[in-house]
Amino acid sequence: MKILTCTQQKEADAYTIANNNILSINLMEKAASLVADEICKRWDRSHRIIVFAGAGNNGGDAVAAARILFTKNYDVEVYLFNIKGTISEDCMTNIQRLQECGFTAYHEISNSFEPPKLEAEDVVIDGLFGSGLNKPLSGGFASVVKYINASSAQVVSIDLPSGLMGEDNSNNARANIIRANLTLSIQFPKLAFLFPENEDIVGEWKLLHIGISPEFIAQADTPYYITEAQDVSQLIRSRKRFAFKNNFGHALLIAGSNGMAGASILAARACLRSGVGLLTVHTPVCNHDILQTAVPEAMVQNDVHEHYFAEPVDLDNYQAIAIGPGIGQEEETALATFDQLADCYIPAILDADAINIISSHRNYLNRLPRQSILTPHIGELERIIGKCNNSFERLTKAKELAAYLQCYIVLKGAYTAVITPEGKFYFNPTGNPGMATGGSGDVLTGIILALLAQGYPQENAARLGTYIHGLAGDIACRRMGEISLTAGDIIDALPEAWKILSEIK
Ligand SMILES: NC(=O)C1=CN([C@@H]2O[C@H](COP(=O)(O)OP(=O)(O)OC[C@H]3O[C@@H](n4cnc5c(N)ncnc54)[C@H](OP(=O)(O)O)[C@@H]3O)[C@@H](O)[C@H]2O)[C@@H](O)CC1
Numbered sequence: 001m002k003i004l005t006c007t008q009q010k011e012a013d014a015y016t017i018a019n020n021n022i023l024s025i026n027l028m029e030k031a032a033s034l035v036a037d038e039i040c041k042r043w044d045r046s047h048r049i050i051v052f053a054g055a056g057n058n059g060g061d062a063v064a065a066a067r068i069l070f071t072k073n074y075d076v077e078v079y080l081f082n083i084k085g086t087i088s089e090d091c092m093t094n095i096q097r098l099q100e101c102g103f104t105a106y107h108e109i110s111n112s113f114e115p116p117k118l119e120a121e122d123v124v125i126d127g128l129f130g131s132g133l134n135k136p137l138s139g140g141f142a143s144v145v146k147y148i149n150a151s152s153a154q155v156v157s158i159d160l161p162s163g164l165m166g167e168d169n170s171n172n173a174r175a176n177i178i179r180a181n182l183t184l185s186i187q188f189p190k191l192a193f194l195f196p197e198n199e200d201i202v203g204e205w206k207l208l209h210i211g212i213s214p215e216f217i218a219q220a221d222t223p224y225y226i227t228e229a230q231d232v233s234q235l236i237r238s239r240k241r242f243a244f245k246n247n248f249g250h251a252l253l254i255a256g257s258n259g260m261a262g263a264s265i266l267a268a269r270a271c272l273r274s275g276v277g278l279l280t281v282h283t284p285v286c287n288h289d290i291l292q293t294a295v296p297e298a299m300v301q302n303d304v305h306e307h308y309f310a311e312p313v314d315l316d317n318y319q320a321i322a323i324g325p326g327i328g329q330e331e332e333t334a335l336a337t338f339d340q341l342a343d344c345y346i347p348a349i350l351d352a353d354a355i356n357i358i359s360s361h362r363n364y365l366n367r368l369p370r371q372s373i374l375t376p377h378i379g380e381l382e383r384i385i386g387k388c389n390n391s392f393e394r395l396t397k398a399k400e401l402a403a404y405l406q407c408y409i410v411l412k413g414a415y416t417a418v419i420t421p422e423g424k425f426y427f428n429p430t431g432n433p434g435m436a437t438g439g440s441g442d443v444l445t446g447i448i449l450a451l452l453a454q455g456y457p458q459e460n461a462a463r464l465g466t467y468i469h470g471l472a473g474d475i476a477c478r479r480m481g482e483i484s485l486t487a488g489d490i491i492d493a494l495p496e497a498w499k500i501l502s503e504i505k
Pocket residue numbers: 010013014024025027028029031054055056057058059061088128129130131132133134135136137138141158159160186210
């Protein structure tokens with residue numbers, strides 16, 4: 001699914017009106033009726049509905065929703081802010097329609113404003129500003145926002161919480177943005193919804209499909225996508241009846257150190273549950289018996305060192321390599337990692353300590369094998385790119401890093417982003433906060449390693465791997481709940497996740 005900018009969303013509306021035989025006022029009516037439906041589903045008539053509308057089309061949506069709710073016998077009040085004395089045509093039409101149906105609780109504010117008292121049971125519809133916001137809110141609008149935010153009423157924002165820019169909010173005052181409980185986004189998700197710092201602003205978000213032209217969407221150019229089940233299910237390769245293990249690759253996992261055998265076990269088990277033909281784990285001597293016992297399906301190759309990775313491996317027998325889970329950051333390990341990567345001619349994935357080693361030896365950065373996959377979480381990424389003030393800045397810098405290294409960056413977190421060397425972003429929708437637990441990243445590394453070894457191109461391996469990892473996490477969460485969920489539970493749910501995703505056409 002494409003994420004379009006607010007500017008593109010305006011173009012999408014205009015294109016649909018011009019080419020799909022629909023009047024702009026009817027597109028607004030569609031949006032408003034979906035907003036009203038959603039409110040009716042969640043709140044009954046005992047709740048007062050207080051509508052705050054701007055003079056643009058976001059306000060028009062809100063006024064139309066007010067009418068629909070009023071005709072369904074909800075107790076509705078409307079406050080429309082007409083500060084400049086200009087109201088958009090469709091908003092004006094809806095004000096007239098509202099008054100024509102005998103609605104009297106309509107207040108138009110042009111300067112001073114006596115705000116209504118807001119109670120906890122009230123539902124506020126926020127239709128002040130949507131995709132037409134062109135600068136941060138200030139003055140009277142900022143005061144209205146603060147007033148709504150200070151109340152205990154439930155807040156439903158139409159399209160975007162008013163004051164929030166769809167993409168970059170670097171120069172925006174957070175106190176002047178509506179904090180919604182529910183955001184009903186018209187047709188497209190907005191990039192800003194995917195940022196952790198906006199969680200309390202956006203609340204739960206839901207898309208309302210108003211019938212924007214599919215031709216427009218198909219040709220719209222954007223670097224931002226949310227991966228959907230069909231996008232990745234069609235990447236899954238079927239197995240031939242006469243297949244044997246060599247058809248599914250031999251993966252090499254360099255993982256573990258003294259006290260960190262668990263990372264290698266988790267990555268190995270996840271790899272084996274994700275279709276690899278053969279797996280060899282290269283690990284220090286101290287982990288040998290532990291691995292052989294915990295993961296009998298894997299072959300174990302001892303490093304020369306008792307406690308940590310110290311000697312690179314000959315890659316001739318392998319189709320893909322993963323390096324990093326639990327390897328530690330000993331200087332000898334760092335040197336062995338660089339030697340390993342210097343001659344690496346097979347697809348590689350770097351995780352955890354391998355990324356930390358790179359960030360503390362930055363002169364090696366540009367020697368990473370092209371097309372490698374790096375899987376940092378925010379902290380690991382910022383050790384390379386520097387501290388960022390917000391998610392937009394972080395994504396921008398991560399994109400520059402991916403281009404500079406000609407590598408894929410899998411930035412882990414809610415909505416894990418797969419960032420390609422060409423500058424595309426694929427956000428992953430699966431997963432849950434229960435997965436924020438030690439070893440979860442090792443599981444992802446094992447999955448992506450298995451896919452690389454099977455010959456999946458890097459971009460597909462990263463997108464499919466992150467999706468299945470989150471899906472398995474969601475299945476595990478249904479079984480265990482968020483609090484008890486462990487990385488091992490994610491692995492245990494992998495078979496079901498692979499089965500479900502393989503069956504989606
Ligand atoms: N038919 C359609 O197109 C459909 C559109 N739809 C809906 O329309 C919404 C977009 O509507 P929109 O383009 O009218 O913009 P909107 O967000 O209402 O605000 C624009 C006004 O705000 C003003 N303004 C901006 N920033 C400001 C600030 N900081 N402080 C103060 N003022 C500020 C700006 O004034 P200006 O600065 O341009 O003079 C302008 O007057 C979209 O989110 C969706 O809800 C759906 O119904 C589907 C069909």
